[in-house]
Amino acid sequence: QMDGPLSGWRTLVTSGPTHEPIDPVRYIANRSSGKQGHAIAAALARLGAMVTLVSGPTAQPDPAGVTMVHVETARDMLAACQEALPVDVAVCAAAVADWRVKAMAGQKLKKDGGHLPTLELAENPDILATLSRPGRMRPALVVGFAAETEKVVGHARAKLARKGCDWIVANDVSPSSGTFGGASNTVHLLRGDTLEDWPPLSKEAVAERLAMAIADHLVSPAD
Numbered sequence: 001q002m003d004g005p006l007s008g009w010r011t012l013v014t015s016g017p018t019h020e021p022i023d024p025v026r027y028i029a030n031r032s033s034g035k036q037g038h039a040i041a042a043a044l045a046r047l048g049a050m051v052t053l054v055s056g057p058t059a060q061p062d063p064a065g066v067t068m069v070h071v072e073t074a075r076d077m078l079a080a081c082q083e084a085l086p087v088d089v090a091v092c093a094a095a096v097a098d099w100r101v102k103a104m105a106g107q108k109l110k111k112d113g114g115h116l117p118t119l120e121l122a123e124n125p126d127i128l129a130t131l132s133r134p135g136r137m138r139p140a141l142v143v144g145f146a147a148e149t150e151k152v153v154g155h156a157r158a159k160l161a162r163k164g165c166d167w168i169v170a171n172d173v174s175p176s177s178g179t180f181g182g183a184s185n186t187v188h189l190l191r192g193d194t195l196e197d198w199p200p201l202s203k204e205a206v207a208e209r210l211a212m213a214i215a216d217h218l219v220s221p222a223d
C-alpha cells in the first residue's frame with residue numbers, strides 16, 4: 001500500500017471483456033484488451049487507494065499492489081463486484097457482454113448434416129447499473145464508461161442518466177479510433193452536467209488523470 005491522496009479509500013475497478021460460453025470450447029467475446037481498466041487500477045493504487053480489480057480474461061499482467069479477481073462471464077463479474085463491497089469508488093471500465101447464450105451446451109456442438117445451430121441469447125445483468133442503484137452499499141462515487149461509435153457525447157449523456165452513475169468517461173470506439181485493444185484513448189469526462197474534452201492520451205495518462213480527478217473529488221466533493 002502506497003502513501004498518497006487516496007490512502008484509506010477503498011476502490012473497485014472492472015476491466016477487460018467477458019467471455020460468454022456457447023459450449024465447452026467456444027465463447028462470445030469482444031475486443032477489449034484490459035489495458036484501460038488495468039491502467040486505472042494501477043493509477044489508483046499508486047495514489048494510495050486499496051484497489052480490487054475484477055477482470056475478465058486478458059493478456060495483461062496483474063498490476064502491482066491490487067487485489068486481483070479473475071472472472072470469465074458477466075454474471076461472475078457481478079458476483080465478484082458485489083463481494084468487493086463496500087467501496088468508496090467504483091470504476092466500470094470492463095466491456096461486459098450485453099448478452100449470453102441462454103443455455104450453454106454441455107457438450108461441444110457438432111457440425112453435422114448442414115444443420116446450422118441457432119444461438120438463443122439472454123440479457124446479462126448490468127453491473128454498472130446494479131452498483132449505481134441507491135442503497136446502503138452504493139459507492140459514494142460510481143464512474144462508468146461509454147463506448148460509442150457515433151454521437152459519442154450525446155449517447156454518453158443518455159447512458160449516465162439511464163445507468164444512474166455519477167460520472168461517465170465517453171470514448172470513441174469506432175474501428176478507425178483504435179481504442180479497443182489499442183494503446184491510446186480520446187475521452188470526454190461527463191460529471192453530471194459538466195463536460196470536459198481531454199486530448200488524445202495514452203491509456204496510462206487517461207488513467208492517471210482520472211485517478212487524480214477522483215482524488216480531488218473525494219477531498220472536496222462539492223467541486
Ligand code: PMT
Nearest residue numbers: 032033034035036093095096126127128144145146147181
Ligand atoms: O480494454 P481496452 O482494449 O483498453 O479498451 C478500453 C475500453 C474501450 C473497453 C474501455 O475504455 C471502455 O469503454 N469500457 C466500457 C466498454 C463498454 O462496454 O461500454 P458500454 O457503453 O457498452 O457500457 C457502458 C457502461 O456499462 C460501461 O461502464 C460498462 O462497464 C457497463 N456495463 C455494460 C454492460 C453490462 N452488462 N454491465 C456493465 O456494467
